[in-house]
Amino acid sequence: MRFINPKIDFAFKKIFGSAQSNDILISFLNALLYEGRSIIESLEILDPYLAPQIAGVKNSYLDVKALLNDGTFVIIEMQVLKVQAFGKRVLYNAAKTYALQLTRGELYQQLRPVIALTITDFEMFAEHQDVTSHFVFKERTRLSDYLQNDIELVFVELPKFQKELEHLENITDKWIYFIKTTGTLDEVPQTMATVPEIQKAFEIANEVSLTQDELNTLQQQEFFAQDQESSVAIGREEGRQEGRQEGRQEAQIELIMLSLNRLVGQLNPDLESRIQQLSIDQLDDLVKALWDFSSQEDLTAWLEANSQ
Incomplete structure (x- = not known):
């Protein structure tokens, strides 16, 4: 049995952005954004390239985009190589997704929060060893939240995740392990198959299911x-x-x-x-x-x- 590598752009979209991937993406996002808690109950997977075309506004290329049941937009990108100004690109994509929600005449109150989830196959933040980092707007001295803390940047750095299969503790560990290792596996690990959404993700990732x-x-x-x-x-x-x-x-x-x-x-x-x-x-x-x-x-x- 051979599996496609989720770190490759086409494979990531196939697994997490297909028409049949809603339940997979819900489980994945609850694991990576909310530590496995069932915060997201439903979502709609959107075409990540559908956005208002405004002269002078640069295009952005996302892997998966979803609208959550509470109105929050989540944009997801899997990045293998650390290219120039990548951090600025992540911030730009989040800000653009936030700003382009409104068309002429609409009110600022209609703006919905945006979460940019970025999974990297390289280290972004060498100063610490946390696998996952969450960035939000804070007051510099008091560290209190901004009144409308509507843009959140979440990073998952795969090289910092060192757990082996037998040491996976929770669904967050399992999803990160799935992203990092599926391309090297020749069978579905039993401990992973106990999660229905991960089992389904493996079925989509099976090469025999591809044309x-x-x-x-x-x-x-x-x-x-x-x-x-x-x-x-x-x-x-x-x-x-x-x-x-x-x-x-x-x-x-x-x-x-x-x-x-x-x-x-x-x-x-x-x-x-x-x-x-x-x-x-x-x-x-x-x-x-x-x-x-x-x-x-x-x-x-x-x-x-x-x-x-």
Whole structure:
């Protein structure tokens, strides 16, 4: 038995963002946001790309977005590599989700809270060893809450989770273990199968449940993630040695071109030229977006919106 790796973008969306994933996502969010308490009773999984299109507002690319029964929006992102300005991107996505709830003429009272849950396969906060971190607005001296504490940032750092299977204590441990290890397992651990939602998540993650097109997409993303990790390491080393990031940028462009040629066909020279002119931040955003392109028109539209 083989399972898809939840740390890969396609697999994460397949497991937690599919039409049949509501109960899985409820259990997952209760575990990671509320220490396993049944705070969330129901939710609606939303298309994370549906948002008002406003001139000058940068696109964001989330993995899963949900509207909870109490009106709170939760945006979820699984990030494998620590890219430049990633912390700012997390804050931007949360603030954008909060602000774009309102259209012209609507009142501020209609704004609903936003929780940004970010799962990283790298360490975000080296100064402490807590696996999970919750950030909210606090008064600097008294540490009292802001009157409308409507934006919360939650981080789960997978490298800091060191528990083995036999030491899992609660459902929070089990879900983090699921994210971190499922791609390496060849059977469902018995202690995990006792949770119906986790058992269902394993069934969705079973490779035999995927179509050939889905397997091809997953494989492309896995190869790209591996190659990108290598390019980031090379770029960082060259940056340390030469004080610049051209090495990483060139490798990033080469990998993006290869993936786009597979996804939407051989790119014309104009599109290649426009991609080569993107900044490192823009290239990182393109990596997140390209797996949802089905044609070169999709790529052209993205470049029009993001390369000014």
